Amino acid sequence: MASSQKKYSTLVSNTLLFAISNFSSKLLSFFIRPYLSYALDTPDIMGVSSLLQQATNLLIPVVSLGVAYAVIRFGLDKEVNKSSVFVNGGATIGMGFLLLLVAMPLVRLIPNAAEYLPFLYLCVLASCLRTLCTQFIRSRMLNRLVALDGVLTTGALLAYYLIFLSWLKLGAAGFLLANACADLTSMVFVFFAGKCYEFCHPKAFDKKLWRDMLRYCLPMIPAAISFWIINASDMFFVQAMCEDYGGRSGNYWVGLLSAGYFLPQVITILGSIFYEAWQLSAVTEEQDREVFFSKIFRIYASVLFCCVAGIIWLCRPMMHLFKAEYYDGWTFVPFLTLCSMCTCLNQFLNSIYVVYKRSTGSLVTMLSGAVLNLILNYCFIRLWGPWGVTPASFLGLLLVFLLRAYSTRGLLEVDFHPGWLLLNLGLVVAEIFCIMRLESWVLPVTALTAIVCAINFREIFSMLNKLVGKFLHRKKGDIV
Numbered sequence: 001m002a003s004s005q006k007k008y009s010t011l012v013s014n015t016l017l018f019a020i021s022n023f024s025s026k027l028l029s030f031f032i033r034p035y036l037s038y039a040l041d042t043p044d045i046m047g048v049s050s051l052l053q054q055a056t057n058l059l060i061p062v063v064s065l066g067v068a069y070a071v072i073r074f075g076l077d078k079e080v081n082k083s084s085v086f087v088n089g090g091a092t093i094g095m096g097f098l099l100l101l102v103a104m105p106l107v108r109l110i111p112n113a114a115e116y117l118p119f120l121y122l123c124v125l126a127s128c129l130r131t132l133c134t135q136f137i138r139s140r141m142l143n144r145l146v147a148l149d150g151v152l153t154t155g156a157l158l159a160y161y162l163i164f165l166s167w168l169k170l171g172a173a174g175f176l177l178a179n180a181c182a183d184l185t186s187m188v189f190v191f192f193a194g195k196c197y198e199f200c201h202p203k204a205f206d207k208k209l210w211r212d213m214l215r216y217c218l219p220m221i222p223a224a225i226s227f228w229i230i231n232a233s234d235m236f237f238v239q240a241m242c243e244d245y246g247g248r249s250g251n252y253w254v255g256l257l258s259a260g261y262f263l264p265q266v267i268t269i270l271g272s273i274f275y276e277a278w279q280l281s282a283v284t285e286e287q288d289r290e291v292f293f294s295k296i297f298r299i300y301a302s303v304l305f306c307c308v309a310g311i312i313w314l315c316r317p318m319m320h321l322f323k324a325e326y327y328d329g330w331t332f333v334p335f336l337t338l339c340s341m342c343t344c345l346n347q348f349l350n351s352i353y354v355v356y357k358r359s360t361g362s363l364v365t366m367l368s369g370a371v372l373n374l375i376l377n378y379c380f381i382r383l384w385g386p387w388g389v390t391p392a393s394f395l396g397l398l399l400v401f402l403l404r405a406y407s408t409r410g411l412l413e414v415d416f417h418p419g420w421l422l423l424n425l426g427l428v429v430a431e432i433f434c435i436m437r438l439e440s441w442v443l444p445v446t447a448l449t450a451i452v453c454a455i456n457f458r459e460i461f462s463m464l465n466k467l468v469g470k471f472l473h474r475k476k477g478d479i480v
Contacts, residue, residue: 032158033262034321039165040175043255043325048112049175050258051239051251054232055110056123056176058225063096064128066220068135070213073354075139083204086136086196088213091205093128100124111239112172119176126183133187137194138276146276149190157182219363226363226370230396231343234389237377242386253386259322260332260390263311264340267304271344274300278351289355294415297348302459304341305424309452311337312431313445334432335390342397349404349414356411365407369400420455427452 040046071089074080100107100121108114130153138146160181164174191197238257239250278296315333319326346365353361373396380388405416431448435441 031321032154032161033259033265035158035161036165036175037259037322037326039161040171042252043259044249044251045171045255046258047235047239047249047251047254049172050254051112051235052116052120052172052176053179054228054235055113056120056127056179057232058110058228059100059107059120059124060127060131061221061224061228063093063100063124064131065092065096065214066217066224067092067213068131068217069220069354069359070217071132072135072139073216073357074209074213075136080209081204081206082136082140083199083201084206084209085139085213086132086199087201087204088206088210089132089136090200091210092214093132097125097128111236116173116176119173119180122180123176123183126180126187130183130187130190133190133194133196136196136199137190140194142194143276145190145194148193149186152189153182153186156185216357216359219359223359223363223366226366229370230366230373230393230400231339233374234377234393237381237389238386241378241381245385256326256329257332257386257389259319259326259329260336262322262329263315263318263333264336266311267307267337267340267344270303270307271340271347275344275347275351278348290413293352293412297345297414298417298420299459300348301345301421301424302456304344305428306453306456306460308337308341308428309431309449312428312435313449316435331387331436332390334435335394338394338428338432339390339397342394342401346397346400346404349401349408352404352408352412352414358411361404361407365400365403368403369396372396372399423455424452 036046036049040049067089071085075082075085104117107120108117113120134146134149157178160178161175164170164178168174170177235254235257238253241250242248242253243250245253312334315330315337319330319333322329350362353359373392376392376395377389380392382388405414408414427448431445431452434444434448438444
């Protein structure tokens with residue numbers, strides 16, 4: 001029993017650590033997007049910047065060959081040489097970046113990329129190196145350093161934004177440069193603070209381990225690209241298909257769509273904090289895994305549903321934080337919020353593939369969702385204009401969840417409580433219908449939000465009980 005309680009205690013402890021330590025950085029990153037609506041002047045410039053950022057996100061897994069996934073998974077294995085993991089990871093990124101240089105003529109074909117090519121390449125390299133270092137220290141369980149790095153990186157990003165956007169007014173180029181410099185600052189800090197230099201031994205390169213790492217991470221590349229298709233291809237579809245829609249440019253609609261990601265970012269932040277702690281517990285806790293996963297899933301999904309309902313309720317008034325030109329971006333928020341929730345739940349299920357090193361499952365499920373998303377993007381934009389991409393993304397991510405829920409049962413049987421999930425989803429969809437279709441939306445949306453919170457109260461109360469108990473226990477230990 002003591003051992004069983006310890007796994008929950010460890011997860012709560014790590015989650016608290018990441019939450020408290022990352023609070024300032026996550027809060028700051030939450031308000032960066034409204035600041036960008038002023039710093040980048042118009043939705044058109046915001047649209048170009050967002051498209052370039054998504055192009056970077058597409059190139060990163062291709063350059064790194066997805067090695068970051070292997071670094072943390074193999075780094076957590078006690079019998080594996082840490083130096084070999086780190087050196088193998090660095091060699092993979094170096095080889096991938098050389099291939100990207102050779103492929104420059106193809107990269108120039110990406111919309112807007114030719115004009116900003118040096119900044120794009122710098123962003124890709126900086127992000128790959130930073131991810132290598134942060135995943136490596138995470139595999140060594142240096143959780144406090146990971147949290148501190150999150151604060152430093154966000155603070156550095158804001159400082160670079162102020163320099164390159166508000167002071168030098170470099171527009172989209174300044175946006176890319178600020179992100180690259182923030183990643184490089186983080187990489188240098190983690191490299192020295194985490195003593196990664198102690199593991200930089202060229203002779204530690206291990207061909208056999210490298211083959212095992214590549215065998216594990218290579219299926220992650222198409223999986224990552226499929227994830228990108230579901231989450232980011234929306235912007236490229238909108239730019240291409242919505243030129244002159246409503247008398248506006250495609251970049252304008254991309255800018256509004258980008259602003260619409262502001263509130264759903266709350267769920268992404270919660271998910272990232274939890275997943276940082278969860279991926280460690282998922283791999284290292286081996287006793288009663290099925291019960292452990294089932295219980296955590298129910299609590300996690302309850303929190304997410306309450307957040308989704310609350311964000312939809314607040315989306316219209318909260319968009320006043322942006323410049324007036326961006327207010328209509330609220331119409332993208334409801335389904336984007338559901339997309340963020342599905343992404344978090346899919347990450348949770350992906351941890352099962354990570355535990356059993358079945359990365360092919362991650363690939364097949366994400367690829368299926370990506371194909372559906374591409375088809376629905378085209379159809380829904382033709383039906384509803386730029387707003388069509390958000391339900392298309394939600395349905396693509398929902399398919400990924402359903403496929404993972406089914407396919408992981410051969411590895412680990414998690415109790416998903418399907419009736420409870422359907423009830424929550426039905427209430428949230430009804431809430432979306434009310435806010436999008438009714439003029440007097442406040443009362444029905446408020447009532448539906450309250451109902452969602454009420455039916456999930458027990459799980460959330462249970463979670464708060466554990467968090468408060470852990471916090472009070474820690475305070476008592478400090479006094480003693």
